[in-house]
Structures are given as C-alpha cells and as structure tokens.
Amino acid sequence: MPNPLFNLLLRRDITLTLFALLLTILVAPPSHAQFHSERAIGANETALNNGTLKMSIECNGQPSSCDVVLFGFQSRKPGRWHALSDTVLKIVPHRYHTLICHKKGFMFHAESFWPDLLRESEIRVGLRPIIAGSRTDILGIYFQGDQDRLHPKSLTVAKELLTWLEHNPDVRIQVIGHVNGADGRRSSAFYRRASVRRANALIQWLVAKGISADRLEPFGRGAQALLYPDPVYAWQHEANRRVEIEVLEH
Numbered sequence: 001m002p003n004p005l006f007n008l009l010l011r012r013d014i015t016l017t018l019f020a021l022l023l024t025i026l027v028a029p030p031s032h033a034q035f036h037s038e039r040a041i042g043a044n045e046t047a048l049n050n051g052t053l054k055m056s057i058e059c060n061g062q063p064s065s066c067d068v069v070l071f072g073f074q075s076r077k078p079g080r081w082h083a084l085s086d087t088v089l090k091i092v093p094h095r096y097h098t099l100i101c102h103k104k105g106f107m108f109h110a111e112s113f114w115p116d117l118l119r120e121s122e123i124r125v126g127l128r129p130i131i132a133g134s135r136t137d138i139l140g141i142y143f144q145g146d147q148d149r150l151h152p153k154s155l156t157v158a159k160e161l162l163t164w165l166e167h168n169p170d171v172r173i174q175v176i177g178h179v180n181g182a183d184g185r186r187s188s189a190f191y192r193r194a195s196v197r198r199a200n201a202l203i204q205w206l207v208a209k210g211i212s213a214d215r216l217e218p219f220g221r222g223a224q225a226l227l228y229p230d231p232v233y234a235w236q237h238e239a240n241r242r243v244e245i246e247v248l249e250h
Contacts, residue, residue, distance in 0.1 A: 051093055053115060056086045057101070059127040066106070066127060069160055071140065072097035078156065091115055098140045100157065101125050102164040108245065110139040110157075130171060135246040141202060143241045148197040150205060158205060161245075165211050172249040174217045175199040178225060180240040188222055195220030202243055217248060 057064050065085040071078045072095045079089070091097065093115045101109040107128040128134060140157035143150060150158065165171065177199030179191050199218035207213050228236040 051090060052121065053089045053091050053118075054086075054122040055084075055089060055125070056122065057084065057125045057127065059106070059129075064103075064127055066101045066103035066109075066125070067163075069100045070097060071100075071156065098157070099123065099125075100140075100160045101127070102160065102167070103127060104167045105130060107134050107247075108136055108138065108161060108164045110137060112139050130168060130247055130250045132247050132250055135176075135244055138243045138245060141243040142238055143198055143201070148194070148201045150201055158202065162206060162209050162211065165206065165215070168250075170250060171247060172215045172217070174219050174246045174248050175203050176244040176246060177202075177218070177220045178240060178242050178244070179223050180226070180231065180237050188224070191222035191224075192220045195222050198241070199243065 055068075057066055057068075063086060065083045068081045068084045069078050070080075070089070070091075072092070081087075096112065096114055098110065098112045107130055109125055109127065111123075113123075138157065138161055141150070141154045141161075143154075165173075177195035177197070179194045179198065196218055197220075199220055203213070203216045203218055206216060223240075226240050227242070228240055231237045231240060
C-alpha cells in the first residue's frame with residue numbers, strides 16, 4: 001500500500017528540482033555573453049546596429065596602410081586587401097573575427113573580437129616598427145587538445161606569419177609556446193617541455209615552407225602566463241594554448 005508521507009516527500013523533491021532548473025535557465029547569461037574582447041561591453045549592448053565596422057590604420061599617429069586579412073568576414077574564406085587604408089567594412093555581427101595586419105618593416109598585428117561586444121564600431125590598428133624586444137601574440141594558432149600538432153584551422157594564420165617573415169628576411173624571432181595547464185595536474189617542468197614542443201611544431205612547419213631554421217628559436221613558458229587562469233569555456237582553454245613571437249634581431 002502506498003505511503004502517503006513518501007508520496008508527499010517525492011512530490012516536494014520533484015517540485016524543488018524543477019524550480020532550481022527553471023531558475024538556472026532564467027539567470028544564465030546568453031551564449032554570446034561568454035565571449036569578450038579587450039573592448040568588451042555589456043552583452044545586451046552593441047555598437048554595430050547596421051553591421052558596419054570602421055577600420056583605421058595609423059603609424060605614429062599618422063594615417064597609414066597595410067595588408068589586411070579578416071577571418072570571419074565571409075563564411076568560407078577570409079577577406080583580403082592589399083595596402084588597405086581607412087575604410088568601412090560590412091560584416092556579420094554575430095560571428096567571431098580575427099584580424100591580421102602586416103607590412104614590411106612593421107610588427108605582425110593580430111586581434112580577435114566579437115563585433116557585438118565592441119565598445120565602439122571602430123577598429124584602430126597602430127602599426128609598430130620592428131625593433132628587438134617587440135612581442136606579439138599570434139592569435140589563431142591552435143593545437144589539438146593535449147597534443148603538439150597544429151590544428152588544421154591554424155594553417156591559414158600560420159601562412160600569414162610565413163608571409164610576414166618572407167617580407168622581412170632580416171628578422172630573427174623567438175617562437176614562444178604556451179599550454180593550458182590551468183588545472184595544475186602536472187608539474188611546471190612538464191608544462192614547460194610541452195610548450196617548447198608546441199613552439200617547435202610551428203617552427204618545423206615554417207622551416208618546411210622555406211624559412212631558415214637559424215631565424216627561429218623555440219622557447220616555452222609552460223602554464224606561467226595563462227590568458228584565462230580559470231577557463232570555463234572551450235574557447236578559453238583553446239586561447240591558453242597559444243603562441244607568441246618576440247623579435248630577437250632586426
């Protein structure tokens with residue numbers, strides 16, 4: 001015979017569970033709110049109501065031009081422009097973009113953003129002359145999980161770095177590898193060795209494409225410089241597995 005008290009407790013537990021689930025759905029941030037850029041604003045605000053983005057390029061405060069590649073501009077292939085100066089681009093707001101700019105004699109420039117989260121509808125690119133000690137992230141170079149192999153989607157960005165090195169043949173760089181390692185399950189020595197192997201993976205690819213090995217020096221920082229010390233989303237783990245370059249000689 002059914003126990004009335006048991007049934008009452010069961011109904012109460014089901015009700016509490018449903019209420020907790022509903023509350024989670026109501027307070028959870030929208031999916032696009034998980035992303036941010038250095039110019040991020042509130043998830044419900046946007047500076048791109050008409051889907052246009054102004055892009056300005058300068059050097060030492062003066063208007064300039066450079067070669068530009070914009071991933072995310074089209075669904076299957078990036079937008080490419082030679083010697084582009086100030087312009088207005090028609091873009092898709094709800095799509096992740098990576099912008100790469102390079103010009104002979106100037107540092108490789110890369111930045112990634114969600115247009116919806118830009119503080120203003122303008123990207124300002126400041127070209128920096130190549131000098132020893134200059135460092136920059138090569139955004140878009142990814143590795144497959146715990147492996148040392150370049151992810152196939154990294155090759156388009158790697159080709160832009162290759163072009164930059166070809167245009168600046170007197171530049172010698174250090175390729176700096178990083179690993180995720182946010183969980184701290186391995187030793188710092190393990191993470192450092194893994195980051196060196198990742199730096200070498202990119203170097204081997206560049207050498208195979210014709211860049212002299214004498215111009216490329218591997219270095220690993222392990223998990224000492226995480227962009228996201230407490231990653232939650234897959235893109236944050238991915239961003240921690242990155243590569244930097246530092247100019248050693250020019």
